[in-house]
Amino acid sequence: MTSDPNNSQDIRLGHADRGFVGKITRLDALVTGSSLSPQELEQRLVEMGFVEGARVEILHEGTIRRDPIAVRVDSTTIALRRSEAMAVIVE
Amino acid sequence: MTTASLRLALVGAPNTGKTSLFNRLTGSTQKVANYPGVTVERKSGSFVTPEGRSVTVLDLPGTYSLRGRSPDEEITRDIVLGRFKGEAVPDLVLCVADATNLRLTLRLVLELKQIGRPMLLVLNMIDIARRRGVTIDLERLSQELGLPVTTAVAVRKGGVDDLLKRTDELMARVQEAQAASQWTAPTIADLKAAQREADRIIAASVTLPAKPDTLTNRIDAVVLHPVWGLAILALILFVMFQAVFSWAQPAMELLSDSFSALGQWIHDVLPEGWGLLQSFLQNGVISGVGSVIVFLPQIIIIFLFILLLEDFGYMARAAFLMDRIMGGAGLHGRAFIPLLSSFACAIPGIMSTRVIDNPRDRLTTILIAPLMTCSARIPVYTLIISAFVPATKVWGWINLQGLVMFGLYAAGITSALTVSAVAKFFLWRDHAPAPFMLELPDYKVPRLRSIAIGIFNRAKAFLYRAGTTILSMMVLIWFLASFPTAPAGAEGPAINYSFAAMIGHALEPLLRPIGFNWQIAVALIPGMAAREVAVAALGTVYSIEGGKEAADAIGQVLAQKWTLATALSLLVWYIFAPQCASTLAVIRRETGSAKWMVVTFVYMLALAYVASFLTFNLAQALGIH
Ligand SMILES: Nc1nc2c(ncn2[C@@H]2O[C@H](COP(=O)(O)OP(=O)(O)OP(=O)(O)O)[C@@H](O)[C@H]2O)c(=O)[nH]1
Numbered sequence A: 001m002t003s004d005p006n007n008s009q010d011i012r013l014g015h016a017d018r019g020f021v022g023k024i025t026r027l028d029a030l031v032t033g034s035s036l037s038p039q040e041l042e043q044r045l046v047e048m049g050f051v052e053g054a055r056v057e058i059l060h061e062g063t064i065r066r067d068p069i070a071v072r073v074d075s076t077t078i079a080l081r082r083s084e085a086m087a088v089i090v091e
Numbered sequence B: 001m002t003t004a005s006l007r008l009a010l011v012g013a014p015n016t017g018k019t020s021l022f023n024r025l026t027g028s029t030q031k032v033a034n035y036p037g038v039t040v041e042r043k044s045g046s047f048v049t050p051e052g053r054s055v056t057v058l059d060l061p062g063t064y065s066l067r068g069r070s071p072d073e074e075i076t077r078d079i080v081l082g083r084f085k086g087e088a089v090p091d092l093v094l095c096v097a098d099a100t101n102l103r104l105t106l107r108l109v110l111e112l113k114q115i116g117r118p119m120l121l122v123l124n125m126i127d128i129a130r131r132r133g134v135t136i137d138l139e140r141l142s143q144e145l146g147l148p149v150t151t152a153v154a155v156r157k158g159g160v161d162d163l164l165k166r167t168d169e170l171m172a173r174v175q176e177a178q179a180a181s182q183w184t185a186p187t188i189a190d191l192k193a194a195q196r197e198a199d200r201i202i203a204a205s206v207t208l209p210a211k212p213d214t215l216t217n218r219i220d221a222v223v224l225h226p227v228w229g230l231a232i233l234a235l236i237l238f239v240m241f242q243a244v245f246s247w248a249q250p251a252m253e254l255l256s257d258s259f260s261a262l263g264q265w266i267h268d269v270l271p272e273g274w275g276l277l278q279s280f281l282q283n284g285v286i287s288g289v290g291s292v293i294v295f296l297p298q299i300i301i302i303f304l305f306i307l308l309l310e311d312f313g314y315m316a317r318a319a320f321l322m323d324r325i326m327g328g329a330g331l332h333g334r335a336f337i338p339l340l341s342s343f344a345c346a347i348p349g350i351m352s353t354r355v356i357d358n359p360r361d362r363l364t365t366i367l368i369a370p371l372m373t374c375s376a377r378i379p380v381y382t383l384i385i386s387a388f389v390p391a392t393k394v395w396g397w398i399n400l401q402g403l404v405m406f407g408l409y410a411a412g413i414t415s416a417l418t419v420s421a422v423a424k425f426f427l428w429r430d431h432a433p434a435p436f437m438l439e440l441p442d443y444k445v446p447r448l449r450s451i452a453i454g455i456f457n458r459a460k461a462f463l464y465r466a467g468t469t470i471l472s473m474m475v476l477i478w479f480l481a482s483f484p485t486a487p488a489g490a491e492g493p494a495i496n497y498s499f500a501a502m503i504g505h506a507l508e509p510l511l512r513p514i515g516f517n518w519q520i521a522v523a524l525i526p527g528m529a530a531r532e533v534a535v536a537a538l539g540t541v542y543s544i545e546g547g548k549e550a551a552d553a554i555g556q557v558l559a560q561k562w563t564l565a566t567a568l569s570l571l572v573w574y575i576f577a578p579q580c581a582s583t584l585a586v587i588r589r590e591t592g593s594a595k596w597m598v599v600t601f602v603y604m605l606a607l608a609y610v611a612s613f614l615t616f617n618l619a620q621a622l623g624i625h
């Protein structure tokens, strides 16, 4: 697991394209465009199953600015906006 | 054994089949649909186990945690923690999981273990898991969790036999000392640890098939396609409104002919001198209530579509497709499904805003929900459209009447979004709406039985309203329109001397600028109780007024007596006007104050008046008469 925040391999899920497949390395809700507080956003993401080690895949994206996205997280499919997906760091 | 009945509670993540289990166990017909957040209330039912124990079971809203983020989740939390007023802690918690997707429920199970109540984990939808080749080692799972585990198929007869047997076994031991609740709100670190533990348990006890099921994904590749997705959504709505007009026609004509025949029969059968009773039955009951019941086929068709889409799993997809547009109007990501439910009726729509966590976002959604075209508007719209819009085909295949109907629905949606955007701009500019985060369930084949039950329930509710609210309003209107009777030797129809005419004429100056005559004014007042009442009231008023058209169906009468400008104005009035007392009452209950009820009433009335005024005057200026 990478914990170095400057690791060049780190990608924010909110930036990834459709078809992206990866693994969650950590959550970082501090700098997103979300209206939720970092604490609240992180908690919600965890409640929806976004935890370290989970496999994620971007299955679909919306029409306007390719937003929102439908993400496969292990065995669940979650729809969310890219601004919230920014808190999910993947590799 | 005590004689008091044992209390069971159904708890689990959203859309795992709790309500289906509840219905199977108790024989109820609570609403079931394939999207998260269907149940937003506590529902209670009872049954007797094979060993003869009487059991009270609670169906609860689905939740991902006990945190209680939104009003519906709070209900679940309070019940399981024993904080709900007037409700003791459950004796046994039935934790319901979707066997095809255990992750999120298992984490909830780990959290629930802390409350120290006896628990049984139910792996529901095991039929789907088996079909996909998923194997679950129940013994291992039970051992890892330290809980009894059973499987169930809530939607199949006999699918809960094992569950009942296990309940009996557990109930026999339920008197044993129960540990006190150890539950404390979990921190993020706790949640993560619990999720990792759940994932470990799943890895140890679940074997996935070598070839995963990709059907949902393949359907979504089309349905959620950036271009095709929106086109398909529009097409579905379009076909729905075409169907409302084309398919319902024969059944409607049959109903309407039957009512005329019934009226004629009463006319012929009643002896001379029974004129008053005859007028009451023929003009009040049959022309009034009958003119509303005629729309039953259309209500059924609309619900057939909505229920099919709900059961298939399309609703969450529609929310996905509409998210950016809704967000642009300042709406919460989860506002879509409540608004869509409002197509049926604003009342369940307003109730289901309980899934929205932020109170402001919830309030905005409640305020605009009555603008969505509910099914009570269908009789009004259809009546006027059938009377004034020719049933011609545009480009050879599009039914013009269906097209106008589609337009009215679009107008309802557009105005709801506009009101939301305006409210956000003026009232809550600093408030960013909360984000969209929604589980997309796997598609399921719609179940004939649940569709049939859904339609039956709606039809029953519609007829019940016709027999109660509408009938009682009709009695009132018939009375007002018949008394006082015309003086001897008076000229013109007798109704001109009645209370109804007096009231109507008194209001007419207020409504003349928007093109309404006194008959419409009379119909609108009782129409405040329910929208369909206006149709019935017009039926009664014009049928008592009589004249050469008296025998015709109400639609034909209107076509002769109103100008097109008046008809258009009334259509527009009905897009906005707050003509439903029950909706206002629910707004008051759900917002906890009369203030927002008054706000809704006033803003909708103002919008209705202004929009009708513009429509009427524009139509006249364009020379439409
Ligand atoms: N094949 C199959 N489908 C099921 C089973 N149980 C439920 N379903 C379907 O799953 C969907 C969800 O069922 P609900 O009973 O509404 O789920 P719920 O847990 O009450 O959902 P919320 O009220 O939103 O929390 C519906 O489409 C049901 O028809 C099952 O055992 N087998």
Ligand SMILES: [Mg+2]
Binding pocket: B018, B019, B020, B031, B038, B039, B060, B061, B062
């Ligand atoms: Mg339910």
